[in-house]
Amino acid sequence: MDVLGLTIILPLLPFYAEKLGASPAVVGLLIAAYAACQLVAGPMLGRISDHVGRRPVLLVSQMGTLTGFLLLAFAQSLWLIFVARAIDGLTAGNLSLAQAYIADVTRPEERAKSFGIIGIAFGLGFLVGPGVSGYLSQFGYQWPIFAAAGLSATSIMGTYFLLPSSPPRPEGEQEGPPLPAGKRLTLLDWGTYVQYFRRPELAGLLWQFFAFALSFAMFFGGFALYAERRYWWDGHRFGAKEVGYFFAYAGFLGIILQGGLIGRLVKRFGERKLVWSGFFAATISYVALAFTWTTPQLVLTGLVSSYGNGVLRPGLTSLITQRTGRQEQGVVLGLNQSLNSVAQIVAPSVAGFLIDRDWLAAWALTAAVITGIGLSIRTTKNA
Numbered sequence: 001m002d003v004l005g006l007t008i009i010l011p012l013l014p015f016y017a018e019k020l021g022a023s024p025a026v027v028g029l030l031i032a033a034y035a036a037c038q039l040v041a042g043p044m045l046g047r048i049s050d051h052v053g054r055r056p057v058l059l060v061s062q063m064g065t066l067t068g069f070l071l072l073a074f075a076q077s078l079w080l081i082f083v084a085r086a087i088d089g090l091t092a093g094n095l096s097l098a099q100a101y102i103a104d105v106t107r108p109e110e111r112a113k114s115f116g117i118i119g120i121a122f123g124l125g126f127l128v129g130p131g132v133s134g135y136l137s138q139f140g141y142q143w144p145i146f147a148a149a150g151l152s153a154t155s156i157m158g159t160y161f162l163l164p165s166s167p168p169r170p171e172g173e174q175e176g177p178p179l180p181a182g183k184r185l186t187l188l189d190w191g192t193y194v195q196y197f198r199r200p201e202l203a204g205l206l207w208q209f210f211a212f213a214l215s216f217a218m219f220f221g222g223f224a225l226y227a228e229r230r231y232w233w234d235g236h237r238f239g240a241k242e243v244g245y246f247f248a249y250a251g252f253l254g255i256i257l258q259g260g261l262i263g264r265l266v267k268r269f270g271e272r273k274l275v276w277s278g279f280f281a282a283t284i285s286y287v288a289l290a291f292t293w294t295t296p297q298l299v300l301t302g303l304v305s306s307y308g309n310g311v312l313r314p315g316l317t318s319l320i321t322q323r324t325g326r327q328e329q330g331v332v333l334g335l336n337q338s339l340n341s342v343a344q345i346v347a348p349s350v351a352g353f354l355i356d357r358d359w360l361a362a363w364a365l366t367a368a369v370i371t372g373i374g375l376s377i378r379t380t381k382n383a
Contacts, residue, residue, distance in 0.1 A: 001155035003121050005065065005148035007129025007251075009072075011244040013085075014224040016141045020078045024225045028352020031221050033082060035344035037089025042341070043334075045097065054101040055163050062156045064091020069149035073142050101163075123258055126251030134244020141240065193335050201323045202332075204379035205316060208275065209336055211374030212312045213343035215282060218367040219305070221348030225355045226363055233295055246302065253306035262311060266318075272379070275315040279375035282308030286368035290361040308371070319379075 014027045022030065049057040068088030075081045136143040197203050227238040227246070265274055285305035292298050317336065324332045354363040 001151045001158070002062070002065065003125030004129045004132075005069065005151045005155075007125045007247070008133040008144050008148040008151075009069070010133075010220070011130050011224055011247050012133050012137055012141060012144050012240050015137075015228070015240040015243075016072075016145075017078065017081055018225075019141065020075070020081065022078055022081075023352075024222075024356040025352040026078070027225060028221060028348040028350070028355075030082060030085060031348035031352075032345045034085040034089040034092075035341050035348075037086050038092045039338065039341040039345065041090040042092070042337070045091075049097055054097050055159065058097045058101070058163075059156065059159055061091045061097060062152060062159060064088060066149055066152040066156060069145055069152055073145040073149065120258075123251065123255040127248055127255055128251075130244040130247035130251065132244075134241040134248065137240035137244060144240075193331075196332060196335060199323075202320065204377050205320050205323065206335070206339070208279075208374045208377050208379065209316045209320065210339045210343065211370050211377070212279075212282075212309075212316060213340045214347050215286070215367045215370040215374070216309055217340075217343045217347035218351050218363070218370065219286070219309075221344070222351030222355055222363050225352070226360055227298075229355070229358070230293065230360060231295055231298060246298070249299070250302055250306050253303060254310050257307065257310040258314070262314060265311070266315075271315045271319050274311050275319065276375065278308045278310075278312040278315060279371050280308070281305070282312065282371040283368050283375060284308075286364050286371060290364035290368070 013030070014024075017027050017030055045057055045061060065088050068084045068086075068091075071084035071087065072081060075084060132147060133144040136147060197206055223246075224240075224243045227243055229237075231238045231242070233242050262274075269277075281304050285301050285308060288301045288304070289298075292301055317333075320332060320336065350366065351363055354360075354366065
């Protein structure tokens with residue numbers, strides 16, 4: 001439910017903000033504001049949940065999302081949109097808290113399977129959510145937001161009525177304090193994590209992950225406004241409907257890739273070659289995107305881009321976890337989440353700046369340069 005709500009808002013927000021007078025640069029800052037609030041509040045929510053329990057903090061987080069959606073739906077000025085996204089960002093710990101709860105109630109050997117279900121939820125969310133957003137937006141921009149709010153309310157009801165207040169311990173484990181929610185970087189913790197960038201077996205992979213996160217955030221942070229200025233469909237420019245359907249198309253390709261195909265590719269080629277091919281495909285697709293003008297060209301470019309982005313996240317995450325001890329994996333994955341948040345602050349702001357000046361090709365080529373840098377980074381072969 002939470003992922004569906006997120007993906008319904010994603011393709012709609014730039015057009016909704018533009019309707020209230022936002023320039024592309026302001027839209028970029030609006031997207032970045034959410035990530036900035038999340039970066040500040042996310043670690044605190046995790047630490048609070050370690051002490052008071054997952055369920056109450058999860059409920060607060062979900063109610064914050066619902067409040068943000070309702071405020072967004074009734075916003076009549078741009079500053080209220082910023083307030084709505086800030087509220088959602090400051091309480092946005094739904095996914096990390098859900099993962100922590102799963103870690104609390106499952107044995108270590110069962111967690112990969114349980115986390116895989118979250119991956120399936122993301123894939124379905126990125127297929128269904130943008131499609132729903134695109135369809136409902138033709139009746140008015142408020143309708144998709146109301147749908148997202150309804151899904152958020154359903155999620156709250158599920159957490160309140162179905163989730164035990166005291167999570168059961170996995171069978172065979174002794175009673176004790178809950179497992180950590182996964183330490184994440186705060187604004188004052190960066191020095192603590194420099195050690196991971198100094199490890200030869202990890203440094204290259206972490207920089208590659210940051211390059212992937214930057215390029216991905218650049219693409220999703222700017223595509224809606226780019227498409228509005230570049231593509232036409234049925235005699236009119238791309239709008240929220242067309243962007244929503246394109247994101248749904250990308251989600252469909254992601255489900256095909258992650259629904260079993262990527263496992264076969266890993267077995268045949270290994271993660272390292274897959275990561276290399278992912279950066280190569282992403283670079284080619286972003287370069288091609290800078291010079292596409294028609295919808296068929298966009299669809300073909302999206303096919304290549306979906307492969308590149310689809311293999312990079314799981315491939316890099318797998319390699320990073322293989323090169324860290326079991327007791328450090330939660331910390332390093334938290335570092336990945338924080339790098340992703342930083343990318344979502346920086347990249348949409350840059351994307352909005354470039355598109356605001358009508359430097360459309362420069363936006364796509366900037367993403368290509370970033371993935372090209374990721375492709376050029378050397379990583380060690382041994383853990």
